[in-house]
Amino acid sequence: MEYALIKEAIAPLMELPDRSSELTDEALCGMTVEILERRDGWARVRTHYRYEGWVIEASLCFGESFVRGWDAASKKTVLQAYADVLDEPKVQGHPVGSVTRGGLLSPVGQPEDGWQRVRFCDGREGFTWGAFLGEQITSWDKKDEPALRKALVNTALGYFGTQYRWGGKTPLGIDCSGLCSMAYLMNGVLICRDAHILPEFPMREIPFQEIKEGDLLFFPGHVAMYLGDSRYIHATAGNNCHGVVINSLDPKAPDYRADLPGKLLCAGSIF
Secondary structure, rough: EEEEEEEOOOEEEEEEOOOOOOOOEEEEOOOEEEEEEEEEEEHHHHHHOOOEEEEEHHHEEEEEHHHHHHHHHOOEEOOOOEEEEEOOOOOOOEEEEEEEEEOOEEEOOOOOOOOEEOOOOOOOOOEHHHHEEEEEOOOOOHHHHHHHHHHHHHHHHHHOOEEEEOOOOOOOOOOHHHHHHHHHHOOOOOOOOOOOOOOOOOOEEOOHHOOOHHHHOEEEEEEEEEOOEEEEEEEEOOOOOOOEEEEEOOOOOOEEEOOOOOHHHHEEOOO
16 A cells, blocks of 8 residues: 655545546645555545545655654644744744644753744744644543533634635635534544545444434434534534534524424534
């Protein structure tokens, strides 16, 4: 098997090896992908959360030494919506590159005066504001249910107001499953990137009466995260909305959205 690293802030994953094809997902800087096929400057890849698509090879960093070195390196997750990496530890520095929320950088040394020297997966180095970085979370435990539920909700709320982008999964644009899967991914949980419950992932169907904050609501072709008190957050391009908004399932609430409750298929939970 061959692997490569995503070296761009966002690498669009297309349905077909064609720039005019449909965007199905976005791989983020620092992610490792499996190479399934290469064709005419494109690579069909599989992400660590098992999603597949075609990406332009120029967005990838190839080489076993790069991949092994990056796998062994300590990494931080970018929490800032969009973070520049500069050639000097000052705001007047020139950009070496940029990373969006959910991307990965490797810290080099200790922070100094608030700045952290970092390394990209392809070896580039520069400085970013240390507070933009957080721990890379790669696992989860049901024993931490209350804290994890709160973290899932808070992560989703961090995308509030983001514009809707079909196939998107960043603060520059995000779709419904992108929002929910990123909220879980950044807390160490891999769920289906689409609006489905699949047996190979930990999400399972539960009675709606048992739903709690952080669980998911599934509609035909749509998914939302439950916040509690009959409210939910979702990325939507319907009902005169075009982004991440909060609505209610309560017909008496001012933010009730009448077109969705009757279409509810099921609720899902990892707990």
